[in-house]
Amino acid sequence: MSRIGRKEIIVPNNIEITINPPEILVKGERGKLSYSISELIEVQAKNKIIKLTTKNTTPKAQAIHGLSRSIINNMIQGVSKGFEKKLIIQGVGYRSQMEGRNLILNMGYSHPVIIKPPDSINIKVENNVNILISGINKEQVGQIAATIRSVRPPEPYKGKGIRYENEIVKRKVGKAGK
Known part of the structure; x- marks a missing residue:
């Protein structure tokens, strides 16, 4: 049981x-x-x-x-109370902004990535690198956060990408570290 x-x-x-x-x-x-x-x-x-x-x-x-x-x-x-997730963007030239309700991510691709959240989800951008996702449905908040993170997950060599607020990215030593 x-x-x-x-x-x-x-x-x-x-x-x-x-x-x-x-x-x-x-x-x-x-x-x-x-x-x-x-x-x-x-x-x-x-x-x-x-x-x-x-x-x-x-x-x-x-x-x-x-x-x-x-x-x-x-x-x-x-x-x-509601639920919220915070994402942090790390990397030179990586940034985000809001345009209406849509989140626009400039993550080093040749085009900006546009994410359209459902009506029940609120997204706020602070300082172009902090993204705050909030809503009443825990499943939707987590899914939107995972979708945004999947645009550019953190890579292990320089740590660049989108990570959750308290996520620990294990760093690897590059070829110069031998």
């Missing part, structure tokens, strides 16, 4: 949850999110506490048990 799935979810006072199987709707001060629950999972809500249980003990049900709990917990965190 999933250890994560067995944990109870405590709902803050400012969050409203509606459970209409097979869907759960979470409303908060930042917006609303919904998730379609598998028929293998049963959801009970009592006194601002949500508990998930499996209907049977198949491996698929046990796998979905922890996943569903994590997704519902992330939805509650997203509509109350």
Whole structure:
């Protein structure tokens, strides 16, 4: 049985949850999110506490048990606090800028790379090298951050590229280091 799935979810006072199987709707001060629950999972809500249980003990049900709990917990965190990721651009001549809602990256290619975020994601650029991605859906925030990073991932010799804020890039010694 999933250890994560067995944990109870405590709902803050400012969050409203509606459970209409097979869907759960979470409303908060930042917006609303919904998730379609598998028929293998049963959801009970009592006194601002949500508990998930499996209907049977198949491996698929046990796998979905922890996943569903994590997704519902992330939805509650997203509509109350939100999620954000910070990317840092390193390298001479590498820069980014906003044009409307689109992010334009100049990363040493012959053309600028344009990234169009979904409506629920906000992107801010500070000093042309710091990119802040925020939103209420953790999956979308992480996916947009990964898409931006994939334009020019950090390389191991000089460390140039786009990296997450606390990412550690293992540096290699070049041919002069022998």
